[in-house]
Amino acid sequence: MTMKTIEQMRQDALRIFEAGVQAVEAGEAVRRHCRLEGNRFMVDETAVDLTTIKHIYVVGAGKATAYMAKAIEDILTDHITAGQITIPYGHRDDLSMIHQVEASHPIPDSNGVTGARDMIRLVRQASGPDLVICLISGGGSALTPLPVSGLTLFDKQETIRTLLSCGASIHEINTIRKHLSGFKGGHLAVESFPARVMTIMISDVIGDDADVIASGPTVPDTSTFAECMKIVDHYRLVDRLPRNVIEHLTNGADGKIPETPKPDHPAFAHATHHIVASNRLAILAAEKQAADLGYTPVVLSATIDGETREIANMHAAIAREIHQSGHPVPAPACVISGGETTVHITGGGAGGRNQEFVLATIPAIARIPDTVVLSGGTDGRDGPTDAAGAVADTGTGVRAALLGIDPGAFLSDNDAYHFFKALNDLLPARQTRTNVMDLRIILVSPKKEPSS
Numbered sequence: 001m002t003m004k005t006i007e008q009m010r011q012d013a014l015r016i017f018e019a020g021v022q023a024v025e026a027g028e029a030v031r032r033h034c035r036l037e038g039n040r041f042m043v044d045e046t047a048v049d050l051t052t053i054k055h056i057y058v059v060g061a062g063k064a065t066a067y068m069a070k071a072i073e074d075i076l077t078d079h080i081t082a083g084q085i086t087i088p089y090g091h092r093d094d095l096s097m098i099h100q101v102e103a104s105h106p107i108p109d110s111n112g113v114t115g116a117r118d119m120i121r122l123v124r125q126a127s128g129p130d131l132v133i134c135l136i137s138g139g140g141s142a143l144t145p146l147p148v149s150g151l152t153l154f155d156k157q158e159t160i161r162t163l164l165s166c167g168a169s170i171h172e173i174n175t176i177r178k179h180l181s182g183f184k185g186g187h188l189a190v191e192s193f194p195a196r197v198m199t200i201m202i203s204d205v206i207g208d209d210a211d212v213i214a215s216g217p218t219v220p221d222t223s224t225f226a227e228c229m230k231i232v233d234h235y236r237l238v239d240r241l242p243r244n245v246i247e248h249l250t251n252g253a254d255g256k257i258p259e260t261p262k263p264d265h266p267a268f269a270h271a272t273h274h275i276v277a278s279n280r281l282a283i284l285a286a287e288k289q290a291a292d293l294g295y296t297p298v299v300l301s302a303t304i305d306g307e308t309r310e311i312a313n314m315h316a317a318i319a320r321e322i323h324q325s326g327h328p329v330p331a332p333a334c335v336i337s338g339g340e341t342t343v344h345i346t347g348g349g350a351g352g353r354n355q356e357f358v359l360a361t362i363p364a365i366a367r368i369p370d371t372v373v374l375s376g377g378t379d380g381r382d383g384p385t386d387a388a389g390a391v392a393d394t395g396t397g398v399r400a401a402l403l404g405i406d407p408g409a410f411l412s413d414n415d416a417y418h419f420f421k422a423l424n425d426l427l428p429a430r431q432t433r434t435n436v437m438d439l440r441i442i443l444v445s446p447k448k449e450p451s452s
Contacts, residue, residue: 004332006370006393009443013374013391014427016289016334016441021378023285024434026064026137026202029277030071034200041076041131043198043274050079054129057195058083058098059119059188061144062137062214063379063435064202066093066100069135072200073097084122085135086115086143091431106164106384107157108145116146116183123188126195132218134188134197138204138379138435140214141174146183148248155242156180166235167344169305170205174215175223176231178260179252180245184215185223186261186268192218193267203278204379204435206303206339210273220268221260225252278302279338279436282378286439290334295443297336298329304339304440308353309360309411311341315373315442316364322444323368335442349415352383354438355426358390359416361442362407366397370445376427379435385417387426389438399423 004012034043041048050056056079058072065085070093073080083098088105101115123132145156159180163173178185189197197218205212210219228249232238238246251257261267280302290297300318304311315335322333341353351359354375365371376382376389400407403422410419420426 003445006372006395009370009372009445010391010393012293013372013441013443015293016286017374017376017439019289020282020286020439021432021434024202024277024282024378024436026067026277026434027071029202030068030200031075033274033276034072034075036075043200046198046272046274048131048196048198052129053131055081055126056131056133057081057122057126058133058135059085059123060135061086061115061140062202063088063091063105063139064137064433065135065140066091066095067433068137068200068202069093069095069098072133072135082122084115084119086112086119088139088143103143105139105142107160108142108153110153112143112145113153116144119188120146120183120191123192123195126192128194130195132192132195132197134199134218136199136214136217137202138214141177141184144183144217146181148180148182150248151180151244155244158242159245162237162240165345166237167307167342168231168235169342170340171212172231174212176228176249177215178221178223179225179228179249181215184217185221186216186219186265188217189219189267189271190261190265197271199271199273201273201275202435203275204437206305206437208275208278210275218271219273220263220265224259225249225257229253277434277436282436282439283336283338286336286441290336295332295334296329297334300335300337302338304337304341306341308341308343308356312357312360313364315440316361319365319371319442319444320368323371323447331444331446333444335444337440338437340437343414345414347413347415349410349413349418350383350385351414351416352377352385352387354382354389355385355387355416355420356411356414357440358392359407359411359419362392362397365392365394368444369394369448372443375438375440377438378432380430380432386429387417387420388429389427390416390420391425391427396423396425
């Protein structure tokens with residue numbers, strides 16, 4: 001490959017990222033896996049004979065769920081009896097049979113409560129000859145905040161604010177969410193019983209665990225109240241979470257409150273789930289695009305989690321090794337990883353995990369010639385900002401110094417957003433019609449031959 005300029009490499013990083021995002025667009029993902037064959041509705045190789053089905057109800061929640069619902073409407077046309085989904089504000093699609101409720105994410109609001117209650121009312125109409133199709137994508141947990149008896153929406157809002165800021169993983173956050181909910185953690189499947197339930201999922205969690213995606217409203221919950229209390233103790237949250245929440249979790253751990261639905265509940269005997277898009281699929285598409293652009297791709301993992309700054313340091317070290325030794329792959333190289341890291345917020349700035357990741361790499365990549373780092377959320381939004389992520393290169397630190405801004409100071413204040421905004425290096429937020437966690441891309445050029 002001819003040596004590329006830094007600007008060309010930045011454009012390549014964007015093209016690689018976009019290829020990954022496009023590969024997991026929600027509507028197309030549903031159409032790849034779902035089809036109508038005569039009187040049979042097929043999801044992969046699972047078939048439902050529609051001649052035995054009296055009513056079809058469609059429910060669901062998530063950032064990409066409206067686009068999933070549009071595909072289902074196109075496939076099933078007149079077979080749908082009624083439907084109700086909850087989506088983030090501004091994520092509607094043109095639906096005719098399925099009602100859309102817009103609600104807040106990541107901090108839930110009263111619209112989310114209303115939408116969850118309405119979905120419960122709808123599936124309670126289902127009987128044995130009926131089919132409930134549940135469409136789930138990332139963000140579904142925040143969009144269905146139906147509190148259990150004794151808790152309020154305010155309790156749930158304060159709980160999620162605290163969990164998001166303390167550095168808890170999505171698995172840990174959703175473990176607690178399920179035990180505070182009348183919708184999540186298998187409860188929707190129980191409310192749908194005895195109807196058959198087919199859940200179609202776009203995964204935004206590491207490992208693609210169905211009971212973690214949107215907190216698993218239609219699958220058995222493998223977590224327990226005891227695990228919730230371990231999380232509370234680990235992050236020292238006893239005095240930070242609402243008193244009602246601590247009392248509820250403590251009573252559950254003591255056996256005073258029934259556990260969430262487990263695999264032996266009869267509601268799950270006729271329930272199936274199907275994952276139609278995931279981070280790994282996005283990574284494979286990014287890998288192909290990188291190769292097409294002349295880079296040697298190396299995929300680290302689709303399951304990377306941990307503290308954002310530590311993960312950033314690890315990625316920078318791999319880039320440095322490629323430049324110095326040609327291992328694990330020779331340059332020009334493209335390092336690709338996915339998953340979802342966590343940020344322990346101690347500062348007062350703004351940003352998201354992707355922006356913080358890129359900011360944390362700047363000191364290291366300043367010492368690696370001709371290197372570009374990009375990290376973005378596949379859902380098109382990184383944290384509570386109008387950015388999807390950020391991009392930096394070998395010269396970013398120098399350009400920052402010319403503006404009189406110190407990347408280390410911004411990192412200490414968790415203020416990656418304002419750092420990259422000053423440099424015009426933010427990835428603009430947009431609707432991507434999907435959500436499969438994050439994509440991180442590092443491009444490394446070969447060493448330049450010394451001039452004779």
